[in-house]
Amino acid sequence: MSNTSENPNPSSSSAKITLKTSDNELFEVEEAVAMKFCTVKQYFEDEKDNDVAARGSSTVIPLPNVHSAVLARLISYCKKLPQSNAVADNHEEEETKKKERKQYGTPGDLVDLISAANYLDFKEGLEFFNQALADHIQNKSVEYVRKFFGIKGDFEPHEEEKYREEYAWAFEGVDED
Amino acid sequence: MRNKSSSVYRWNNMDYDILVKIFMSLNVMDLISVVSQVCSSWRSACCDPILWKKLDLCIQISDSCIYAPLQSDAWSYSVSNNNRLMNILKTTSNLSQGNVTRLIFNFFEYVEDEHLVYAAKRNRNLKRLALPIWSRLTVRGRRKAFKYWKGLESLTIPDFKSPMKLMKATGTNCKNFSELKLTCNLNLDYALLLSMCRSLRCSVFGPQ
Numbered sequence: 001m002s003n004t005s006e007n008p009n010p011s012s013s014s015a016k017i018t019l020k021t022s023d024n025e026l027f028e029v030e031e032a033v034a035m036k037f038c039t040v041k042q043y044f045e046d047e048k049d050n051d052v053a054a055r056g057s058s059t060v061i062p063l064p065n066v067h068s069a070v071l072a073r074l075i076s077y078c079k080k081l082p083q084s085n086a087v088a089d090n091h092e093e094e095e096t097k098k099k100e101r102k103q104y105g106t107p108g109d110l111v112d113l114i115s116a117a118n119y120l121d122f123k124e125g126l127e128f129f130n131q132a133l134a135d136h137i138q139n140k141s142v143e144y145v146r147k148f149f150g151i152k153g154d155f156e157p158h159e160e161e162k163y164r165e166e167y168a169w170a171f172e173g174v175d176e177d
Numbered sequence: 178m179r180n181k182s183s184s185v186y187r188w189n190n191m192d193y194d195i196l197v198k199i200f201m202s203l204n205v206m207d208l209i210s211v212v213s214q215v216c217s218s219w220r221s222a223c224c225d226p227i228l229w230k231k232l233d234l235c236i237q238i239s240d241s242c243i244y245a246p247l248q249s250d251a252w253s254y255s256v257s258n259n260n261r262l263m264n265i266l267k268t269t270s271n272l273s274q275g276n277v278t279r280l281i282f283n284f285f286e287y288v289e290d291e292h293l294v295y296a297a298k299r300n301r302n303l304k305r306l307a308l309p310i311w312s313r314l315t316v317r318g319r320r321k322a323f324k325y326w327k328g329l330e331s332l333t334i335p336d337f338k339s340p341m342k343l344m345k346a347t348g349t350n351c352k353n354f355s356e357l358k359l360t361c362n363l364n365l366d367y368a369l370l371l372s373m374c375r376s377l378r379c380s381v382f383g384p385q
Contacts, residue, residue, distance in 0.1 A: 107188060111188055111191065114195055114199070115192070115195065118192070118194075118195050118198070126198065130198055130199045130201075130202055131202055133199055134199060134202045134203055134207075137203060137207055137211055137212060138203065138204075138207050139207070140211060141211070142210075142211055142214045142215055145211055145212075145215050146215055146216075149188045149215075150188060151188050151189055151215055151216050151219075152189065152216065153215065153216055154189070154216050154217050155216070155217060163213070163214050164214075166267075166268060166271070167209060167210055167213075167214065167268060
């Protein structure tokens with residue numbers, strides 16, 4: 001049941017860390033990638049302090065809250081991370097980023113990715129997926145958001161009406177979709 | 178990854194802290210017109226104090242009006258604009274529940290006495306206020322509003338007549354006041370004022 005992530009440079013001698021997901025899959029990842037997940041980093045460092053890490057890659061770090069399908073996507077995203085963290089400085093770049101975010105755009109995927117990134121304390125990922133989600137809220141209508149995320153409005157009818165009236169002025173110029 | 182029904186279930190019960198983190202990347206208009214009305218768990222996350230520390234009313238024009246004119250007052254006065262600002266203030270104060278510490282008004286929208294006084298009554302914990310245009314405010318209106326802002330520390334304002342009077346009003350009401358930012362030239366009145374209030378830090382952004 002081993003699931004070794006691909007290494008573009010097999011001769012590389014970088015250390016590997018093994019992560020074990022909730023469904024008992026094993027992922028062998030490069031240390032540089034694993035260290036992006038602060039939860040893993042913390043665990044790894046604690047192990048080191050306990051003098052157990054001398055065994056190196058034989059340490060298996062359990063991630064009971066993360067499913068293998070989600071971890072695989074997080075790792076692949078992590079590898080694609082741009083080297084510089086520079087903010088998009090022009091419109092075109094922002095558009096490219098938006099398109100990239102759309103690839104992760106289904107609400108079911110996002111809820112898993114965000115929960116996992118949050119558990120792993122993976123900052124860049126959390127920021128990226130949060131923004132991917134925010135793209136589906138910005139300038140949209142309440143109906144669109146409810147439909148997209150599959151959320152049922154749970155306000156009492158009188159509350160719903162009250163909020164509607166209160167915010168009626170705000171529903172000018174939202175996107176059609 | 179998962180079947181649809183489980184994701185549906187999870188969006189209604191998403192962790193509060195994660196929701197707040199997501200909402201942090203949205204602007205005030207998205208919060209009031211969408212997020213707060215989706216469902217009760219989104220609404221309660223939408224009221225989190227961290228989202229309302231800074232209330233930036235400039236943001237409402239950023240997308241819809243890219244080619245904003247460069248002079249103040251450019252959006253000529255109309256009843257609908259006036260109501261709009263009032264509506265935004267009312268709606269945001271329902272959600273922010275007095276947690277705003279930094280309030281930035283819009284350079285292109287008239288601020289009248291009723292707006293400022295309403296904002297003051299509902300946001301009494303304000304520490305920083307940016308009021309880039311205030312030609313429609315009366316002295317009485319300003320004085321009334323500042324009475325509510327006892328904790329005010331910093332003020333950004335354009336040119337105004339008789340700065341002494343204003344400083345007297347802020348000085349009596351706001352004990353921690355320490356920073357004045359001006360978007361105009363520093364004239365003799367201000368120079369005199371500054372020489373009298375030595376503890377005041379003052380910056381000028383106006384044309385030289």
